[in-house]
Amino acid sequence: MTAPTPGVPLTKAAPDGATAPTGDGPQPGGAARAPRAALPWRPMAGLAGRRLLAAVPVLAAVTLGLFALAAASPFDPVKQYAGDAALRADAATLAQLRENLGVDVHFTEQWWRWLTSALGGDLGDSSTLRQPVAQVVTERIGWSVLLCAVAFVLAVVIGALLGVAAARRRGGLLDRCVTATAYVLQAAPPFWLGLLAVWLFALQLGVLPAGGLTDTDSDTVTAGSLLRHLALPAAVLALSQTPWFVLYVRQGVLDALGEDPVRGARARGLKEHTVLYGHALRSGLLPVLTLIGSRVPELITGALLVETVFSWPGIASATVRAATASDFPLLAALTVLATLAVLLGNLMADLLYGLADPRVALEEM
């Protein structure tokens, strides 16, 4: 499943080789200005409000599309629900199940039923997990947020460090290594990285657990065991996200190194370290700000695969289960959640963009 990206993504330009985001990206230098006295609250609130209004039809369309897709799926929800028991059941039992699960009506009616009850606060019941959807979400969302946050922070930090290091000597050994690695990782699907990591660290070296939240014979989540179990999934997810940040930061810093403020700083005789981190990185980070927002869909997709490979008890692995089992209520709730995360990411990106680049008027977005 690829999370949809509605809204107005501002920086969709993928880093293509050594000349990436400068074309339609923001001009570095904006961040180097003195911060404004106060944030433009009114335009910011206005933008958020307009986006909120736009989100309503987007969510309606996305969920309707979801029900349509699920209805077109070749899997029969009743057989998925009953598992092997379905293959030993009589026709009356199967028909009764179909009726109880409410899957014998047209998908538009299913969607309307779901929508009206969801607006009333009832998200329905998950047929695969035999739990209310709200409970599934609350039990699992924390683990997903933890995994994604750790991976994202790791990706941003590693991306920034490696990007700066690579840009420092363009075409040097380190630059070539980092850039090439970034492209290889960019091409590697996260589930493949995950399986590779399981094979290497869990099966061959035996240093890290292959999955789950706790050791096989223990139930209590302690800080130490959580760290060990989080290590592989977070590292794999971070690794799959890092290339974009590396390439964007590298390009941003490369561009900034040739700009007046940096040359000025060099001319004033500042230390190379100060020039690099205090001036070039600051202005080179500007495109990264918008990238952070627009990477949210990719992060969610990555989490789907990583959580599944590592049996991580998060929301993304529940999504995979729901999708393969035509579990409409759960799938709908999770899709809404993913769509909201994407819309929010886009909004954040646009707000940051508007703040960082004074030539962009929030009112016009």
Next chain:
Amino acid sequence: MTGRRIRTTAAAVAAVLLGAAGCSSPSEGGGGSADTSYVVGIATEPETLSPLLGYGKDGNSKIFDGLLSRDADLTLTPALAAELPEASEDGLTYTYTLREDVAFSDGTPFTAADVVFTYETILDEDTNNPARGELDAIESVTAEGDHRVVFRLKYPYAAFPERTVLPIASEAVAGKQDVNTGAYNTEPVGTGPYVLTSWSRGEKLSFRANADYWGGEPEVEKLTMAVIDDDDIRATRLRSGDLDAAVLPPDLARTFADSDGRKIVEATSADFRGVTMPTENEVTGDRAVRRALDIATDRTAMVDNILDGAGRVAHGAVPTVSPWFAEGTERPHDPAEAEEILEQAGWEPGEDGVRVKDGRRAAFTLWYPAGDQVRQEHALAFAGDAKKIGVDITVESGTWEVIEPAMKEDAVLAGGGNPTDPDFDLYTLFHSDLAGDGFHNMARYANPAVDEKLEEGRRSADREVRKAAYDAVQRELRDDPGHIFLTHIDHVYVVSGDWENVTTQVEPHDHGLGAGPWWNIEDWRRGK
């Protein structure tokens, strides 16, 4: 990329991977088991832990007890019932006297009300229990006081007590919840030897011994069922000591043959693989074709080649090791005789080697569920044997959603099997009343002699009469096959640890958590 660039890249990837590993603390010793804990690797996990939705319906549920349970020989023994039930003269009423010293793990006493609640909830149409059909015989369940339960049946049903191994849920807890989605599905409360401590879906189920268990506290105090669907990963984790025991395919299990402290346990089963012979198909509808295919099939080769010897030839749904098996219904592999039968029935060899009768080619389609390698190999071997006598079978794979509508006309590589009472398999597979009813009698087999004996077998309470009836059914199926049964598949396990009382039952087709050497782990005792 130049060679140098590739080398650099590889080095950098390795560096990044190693760097990521370095961030984490090293392993704090293996997951090795303490003296009283045991970790089992299973391939599939239950969809729910509520008996009301079908969990543990065949017994050995760990968390729950049934009114009855089965011992290693599959003989029914009392569990929550104080003794075996009393059946009325007409076979329509079964009365169970219950134990009075049993409590659920939350402290509430177990009473007849819990039994009535469990059965009535399952029989309720609004309960999403796919196995409800198994309790079809029940007319009503009533409590007489706190410790007696009376079942009234719609028809005399001798196999009924076998169904009462069904786990009993707590009315006090489950009665207050939505049966289909309530917390009881994931946080069950039962009377059983173990109490669930956590269930991480897709990962594991953890249990601790129930110190107040009415049958005595189990010596295995901590039990973990790790859910690992990949056979190779399960084997690796067993080898690393992370697991103490696991279910494995025969070839992988054999790699543990020389391993110290581990032993390979092969459980015989009633788990059959067979080919349905749809009577509405004009080729398989011909009894001569069915008989010819039945003896043209080289079952021994299938056991040796497909199952690596871990299995038995099947001459019917009832396994040859079962006391219900009808001696004398074994069929030899005899392709020459098969060709003779086809000749006599008018199936003449055609130009392309496929036999023809009245202008109709002896050809049909055989489906197997996609992704099931064992069934695929059975299907191909069966088609290969059929080809030798001039019957052309096209083997195709699909999901059950694709197969179901085709079942009426096309053959299916089916699986199933329950070792306890012959009624369970034979009635649903071959009674004409159930022809085409869901997944029952997929081949739409109709044979009045079989119907009559099946009914006699289910109505009589006399074991001798029943045995004679099922012998007659099996002989009739030998002469007029409804399915071509191929093999019964052994289930293979590797078990470690110094425990006594490790046995296996003859296992059913569905062998999840309750089958395997750990079926009675509550009775395991420390070895010397």
